[in-house]
Amino acid sequence: MPTSRSRIEDIRRHELIEAAYQTFLDHGLNGLTMARISKRSGLSTGIINYYFKSKNDLIFAFVRKAYFRTLTDTARMLRTARSPRERVDAIIAAHLSERIFTIEGSKAWIGFYAFLDKRPDLARLQRVFDRRVISNLVHALSALVPHEEAQSIAISIVVLIDGLWVRRSTDMTELSSAQAMTITGQAVDVMLEAALRKERNHD
Amino acid sequence: MPTSRSRIEDIRRHELIEAAYQTFLDHGLNGLTMARISKRSGLSTGIINYYFKSKNDLIFAFVRKAYFRTLTDTARMLRTARSPRERVDAIIAAHLSERIFTIEGSKAWIGFYAFLDKRPDLARLQRVFDRRVISNLVHALSALVPHEEAQSIAISIVVLIDGLWVRRSTDMTELSSAQAMTITGQAVDVMLEAALRKERNHD
Amino acid sequence: MPTSRSRIEDIRRHELIEAAYQTFLDHGLNGLTMARISKRSGLSTGIINYYFKSKNDLIFAFVRKAYFRTLTDTARMLRTARSPRERVDAIIAAHLSERIFTIEGSKAWIGFYAFLDKRPDLARLQRVFDRRVISNLVHALSALVPHEEAQSIAISIVVLIDGLWVRRSTDMTELSSAQAMTITGQAVDVMLEAALRKERNHD
Amino acid sequence: MPTSRSRIEDIRRHELIEAAYQTFLDHGLNGLTMARISKRSGLSTGIINYYFKSKNDLIFAFVRKAYFRTLTDTARMLRTARSPRERVDAIIAAHLSERIFTIEGSKAWIGFYAFLDKRPDLARLQRVFDRRVISNLVHALSALVPHEEAQSIAISIVVLIDGLWVRRSTDMTELSSAQAMTITGQAVDVMLEAALRKERNHD
DNA sequence: CATGAATGAGAGTTCATTCAT
């Protein structure tokens, strides 16, 4: 059995992850300095390197947590959905909810994407998460359209969501969480409609 | 006539802009250091500040050039379009052409977006460019659907394009330029279809 | 009680202030580089910015200390003075004492004056110090001559002192501390004499 | 016969000296850059090093010119003086005239003094100038008081003048040219008075 | 004579990481 983590270790790791994540949201990846994390957490810089091999490790940890949180949100929202269509909307909502779809957040995350270049481990993590999201969407959409169409629409949805995050970050069209969902929802509408019509014509 | 730039100044400025741009594409905005630009251009670091007030100035210069190039591409491709629909595709193609829709390029540009936060001048430049693109799209779409619909679809298109750039940067779905255009084209198809049907129902 | 400074912090700050001050005396303000301070203190350049927000901050710190030391000297010397006239001499002596009235010191400080132009905070500090000095002189002189005369003479004294520092810095007339005090003392003599005579004539 | 200077050389040297001097007055010694001199003169930076071995050489040239100008002013003003006392005032006036006793000028010159440290040639030049000034004063004062007294008073005068320049530079007591002359003049009055009284007592 | 392009050393500052305590 491996050395089980001590109580204090769990606490500290959690504190540092949260502090790092908030700092990341506030200042972006470039503004994410050890000093700031230290200040925010109320812990010393030294201890950060004690619990995490490096700053990059800490980044990995909070990204993982953020991804996990979104997946958890998705699962929770899926439980209240009463129809296939609502299931799709639930997944979308989990990615555009007010809590996360903020200007600062979008700026931070967009910067994060660019960072993946130099961080294969993060890129891998991101890929896993992304596949999960698409898989969720495909599953929900498959109840409405053929599998092939479902996949195509799922891709379009995640592309749209990414694009909305980009636009949110540029602060261009004061895009609210609700507006973003509406845009995506309508796009889903027309895509489903088109898919269904196509299907009908085939019959 | 204002003070005409000397031949050598034009050459050097161009060389430095190109060197900076290539360095940006290769290493992203964070890896864009004076030393690298200097090395790539074969010139000293000192001369960069001789021709450009600051590194930020140089960034501004190559971003402007890149934007301008895309707008020029757009204009050129619009000239060969033979129908309203082709005009829309031309604009889309200019933003997803093989020349620019590369992995490195997308990574660099996504990182650039995150940078706008701290650079109001670049943000302004980006906004002007963005409005130009949307305006072009709206104009082309207005020949096919009512103005209001044209605007809505135009927004969806730029969101999609942004999203595709993001996905390209994550290198996820080994997204080719051609595939990206197909995805966008199909989305335009269903959106136009839906808009026209809606119009017909109103009559 | 505010956050008490750690023992080591006090020590390092003191070391750095002293190292900076000595470097300043040796090389002047232009020769006061971070590298030299680092070398002199035996510490890295990084740690300087750890304890002081900037180089300017460090300059502020040692100037303040130097001013404070002179004011302390003044107070100490005033305590041993047995007559109004001796009080005036005590103040003068504090500004022309052998310890501070050195060639290097005068050169450095004259250069410092020129620097005030670009440093409002230092200029303010200097002004406060200067007023304190004049106030001390006026107070001492008021026991001998009318207040108005006291002020006029006080100004003349500080002007003389400044002038003597300038001459000391040019190393011209190998001006010793003692000679400088004699010159100032005699000037005070004649000024007091003149003031008293004037007063007598008025009666 | 040495190579006589060409007409153009004289012109250019003069232009550069003037440009350098004005730049010095405006920006101080630290702000005296080749680029600024070049801009002010309308000539290239290259040509500066063609006519002057180095920037330091150019500084030497304009300092010499400025000193010479003051000596010329002194001579001119001495010609209109109608009494020994007026001769003394004339010399003082030449050093505190409105034209030169400006805030910027004093700041620049005070900074210059500090610079003498690293420039033996300039220090020598300064010394020669200084001796000339004292010599002029002693000569004028000798018509009024014994030689020994004249020397002592002359020193006091130059010390006062230096001190007034320092105070002008700190901009402390918005000291005007006229006020500076008054202060010096009154000091001369009391010193002469004291010297004469002393002489009388000796007889 | 004159230009201004080009260099490269040196400046202050930031920061992740290490390590003695």
Place this chain on the structure above:
DNA sequence: GATGAATGAACTCTCATTCAT
């Protein structure tokens, strides 16, 4: 477990000087 002192490399920018033209 925890601190924060300390390092040193990396960064951008400035500048006097040189030199091909």
